[in-house]
Amino acid sequence: MNALTHFDAQGQAHMVDVSQKAASHRVAIATGRIEMEPATLALIEAGTAKKGDVLGVARIAGIQAAKKTSELIPLCHPVPLTRVAIEFVAGQVASTRASAIFCTVTAESVGQTGVEMEALTAVQVALLTVYDMCKAVDRGMTISGVRLLEKRGGKSGSFTAAG
Numbered sequence: 001m002n003a004l005t006h007f008d009a010q011g012q013a014h015m016v017d018v019s020q021k022a023a024s025h026r027v028a029i030a031t032g033r034i035e036m037e038p039a040t041l042a043l044i045e046a047g048t049a050k051k052g053d054v055l056g057v058a059r060i061a062g063i064q065a066a067k068k069t070s071e072l073i074p075l076c077h078p079v080p081l082t083r084v085a086i087e088f089v090a091g092q093v094a095s096t097r098a099s100a101i102f103c104t105v106t107a108e109s110v111g112q113t114g115v116e117m118e119a120l121t122a123v124q125v126a127l128l129t130v131y132d133m134c135k136a137v138d139r140g141m142t143i144s145g146v147r148l149l150e151k152r153g154g155k156s157g158s159f160t161a162a163g
Helices: 038-046 054-067 116-134
Strands: 024-036 081-092 099-111 142-152
Touching: 024 038, 024 116, 038 054, 038 081, 038 099, 038 116, 054 081, 054 099, 054 116, 081 116, 099 116, 116 142
Parallel strands: none
Antiparallel strands: 024 099, 024 142, 081 099
8 A cells, every 4th residue: 555645754744746747637537426215316307406407506516616626625736627527327226226316527637636536526516416406305315435436647547446
């Protein structure tokens, strides 16, 4: 296992110095889901939720969150994002047969540090936005399964999640 990079030799938290790293094309893909009652999913799919276009608003919220990640996560560098794409798919969770919306975010940049945190933050905020817009009809929604699926670029190379 690699050493934690956000601590100096004295064990103090610090922002990693990326000034000597070469800029490269960086890509990160993250995913997560929000489980809900079938009637809640039907409202979202029909576009009849009281607050409006749930997935449209969630998409914009996720993009905004990716852009603001360094303001939310203290030791993240501001990253010049070149692309943030958010996809929602309605379906059922195989293990429980619960109704769900699956969110996948692809974040890209050309820079000296990766975009994993931007992709993960975008997933979380997009799903939280779905919760916010639908909580009046379903307070039992559950967000889960948020994880990094893939990362490309940079000195550490590529990563693809197992399973």
